[in-house]
Amino acid sequence: MSYTAAVIFAPTAYPGYDCLAQAVSDLSAANAPSKMLWEQLASLYGICGIVSIMMVCVFIQGKLNKTIRIGIYLFTAMNWVSNVGYSMFPLSDSGNANTFQDIIHIYVVTVLVVLLSIASLITIMVGGYRDKKYRSLAIWATIALLLMFSGAIGTNIVPREFFGIPERFSVFAATGFNAILGIYLFRGLGGVSENKQN
Secondary structure, eight states: OOHHHHHHHHGSSSSTTTTTSSGGGGGGGTTOTHHHHHHHHHHHHHHHHHHHHHHHHHHHHSSHHHHHHHHHHHHHHHHHHHHHHHSSSOOOOTTTOOHHHHHHHIIIIIIIHHHHHHHHHHHHHHHHHSSSGHHHHHHHHHHHHHHHHHHHHHHSOOOGGTTTTHHHHEEEHHHHHHHHHHHHHHTTTTGGSSSOOO
């Protein structure tokens, strides 16, 4: 909810921001007029996301199956890379000014986040579809992966003035799946505590 609030309301502090054409990262760029509001609205997103996924990692010890556990650990690594990487290297200017900071943001942090996201979701899907007890988790991972791919493909095929629409599919895919894992944790991961597997 914190991240969604930031995406929806931070543009109000950024005159001329076009959500159809611009990336979400532009809202938190170092010189963006919306940076302060973004940080206020998204303040719970980073820390709560990390706390939630770390609690999931603790809870699943000796539970689920090994493939799903590995997938969740990879997803956790992605969350850490995203949280730390984007905080350390925000865009220096909306739209990318090609500074060292921007290069790290786009070509190191974003690439790592994308690769870890894809690897983690595919791993969770493999483990989940292999065992019908965890099929619902695999379905959510599939939805997240499809949103991620549609976002990545969409940003390359839509006209530049609509870049922001598919880009949001990608950013909300990872955030949404983190929330799904949090809900599963709250519900005891669907009773997996009674279904211990190696």
